[in-house]
Amino acid sequence: MGLVKKPLLLLMIDFQKLADIIKANNTFLITTHVNPDADAIGSEVAFYKMLKILGKKSKIINHSATPYNLKFLDTENIIEKFDEALHKNLFNSSDILVALDFNRSDRLVSMQKAFLESKQLKICIDHHLDPEDFVDNQFIGIDYAATGHIIYEFVKKTNIVDINKDIAIPLYAAIMTDTGSFRFERTTASIHRIIANLLEKGVNPTEVYDLLYDESKLSKIKLLGRCLSSLKLIADNKVGYMILTQQDFNKLGAIESDTENFVNFLLSIEGVRLGMLFIELKHGFKVSFRSKGQIPVSRLAGEFGGGGHLNAAGARLRARDMNSMIPKILEKAENYYNKYSEG
Ligand SMILES: [Mn+2]
Numbered sequence: 001m002g003l004v005k006k007p008l009l010l011l012m013i014d015f016q017k018l019a020d021i022i023k024a025n026n027t028f029l030i031t032t033h034v035n036p037d038a039d040a041i042g043s044e045v046a047f048y049k050m051l052k053i054l055g056k057k058s059k060i061i062n063h064s065a066t067p068y069n070l071k072f073l074d075t076e077n078i079i080e081k082f083d084e085a086l087h088k089n090l091f092n093s094s095d096i097l098v099a100l101d102f103n104r105s106d107r108l109v110s111m112q113k114a115f116l117e118s119k120q121l122k123i124c125i126d127h128h129l130d131p132e133d134f135v136d137n138q139f140i141g142i143d144y145a146a147t148g149h150i151i152y153e154f155v156k157k158t159n160i161v162d163i164n165k166d167i168a169i170p171l172y173a174a175i176m177t178d179t180g181s182f183r184f185e186r187t188t189a190s191i192h193r194i195i196a197n198l199l200e201k202g203v204n205p206t207e208v209y210d211l212l213y214d215e216s217k218l219s220k221i222k223l224l225g226r227c228l229s230s231l232k233l234i235a236d237n238k239v240g241y242m243i244l245t246q247q248d249f250n251k252l253g254a255i256e257s258d259t260e261n262f263v264n265f266l267l268s269i270e271g272v273r274l275g276m277l278f279i280e281l282k283h284g285f286k287v288s289f290r291s292k293g294q295i296p297v298s299r300l301a302g303e304f305g306g307g308g309h310l311n312a313a314g315a316r317l318r319a320r321d322m323n324s325m326i327p328k329i330l331e332k333a334e335n336y337y338n339k340y341s342e343g
Contacts, residue, residue: 034064238274
């Protein structure tokens with residue numbers, strides 16, 4: 001077994017300042033990153049519901065459509081897909097722009113320009129490493145397990161609203177998924193206490209898990225099959241990778257968000273310390289990186305314009321050809337493994 005987990009210090013975020021900003025303003029535009037996961041969508045919905053209780057007006061606008069397995073979180077059907085003609089004015093008229101679960105403006109893709117050009121007050125609530133300076137106020141804590149975890153602590157510490165079942169469900173989904181169902185590094189005793197609290201608000205963990213992970217389309221499971229059969233190990237079987245091409249998606253009628261969690265299969269292989277999933281997109285490709293221990297895949301992803309967490313990161317290379325880049329990325333990954341995998 002690994003080391004006993006150190007209690008983490010979650011003191012850096014100025015929650016009072018965040019509460020003051022919320023109380024002093026009335027209209028909010030909430031957004032998150034491209035290809036949103038359950039932490040992204042769950043944080044948005046929880047934040048929206050909190051604002052609603054406070055009598056504030058808000059909109060959730062995202063670059064990507066909500067993946068089908070996350071739609072149950074959007075009970076009021078409030079999340080809109082960005083449409084420049086329809087939404088551009090909102091970026092200039094909302095009192096506050098709220099960026100959740102990302103820390104670099106390029107993760108906004110089609111909304112990046114509207115967001116950056118807006119003169120309105122911008123805030124970011126996030127838990128990723130190496131933030132870009134793109135907002136007025138950052139509420140960032142890299143020791144938090146999820147953005148939903150930060151929102152939970154914020155609500156609890158400031159008592160700004162009572163956490164009801166409607167807020168508990170999206171926060172539960174956010175924390176559960178970003179901890180890999182309570183197995184990743186930042187799964188602490190305090191996380192389990194938070195979860196206990198959310199269950200007491202009426203969250204049904206069986207139901208949430210089922211909706212998130214056990215209602216997959218057949219195309220997704222077939223895609224997983226293709227993905228796994230592409231698996232290769234290098235560096236004395238310590239580094240692994242898999243590849244999905246546009247042809248794989250087209251043949252099966254699968255979509256990008258179907259690949260969520262596929263990369264984790266690499267780390268489930270005995271001895272593998274670093275895993276990569278290459279996914280060809282319509283324009284360019286993306287890579288997901290996962291590692292165990294101290295191999296900083298956030299930095300590895302950074303070498304290719306991406307970022308993330310120490311053990312989970314990604315990069316999107318929109319203008320590059322996947323096949324010609326894969327050998328270069330594998331070589332770098334092998335270097336990282338050799339450099340950082342002590343013991
Ligand atoms: Mn997150």
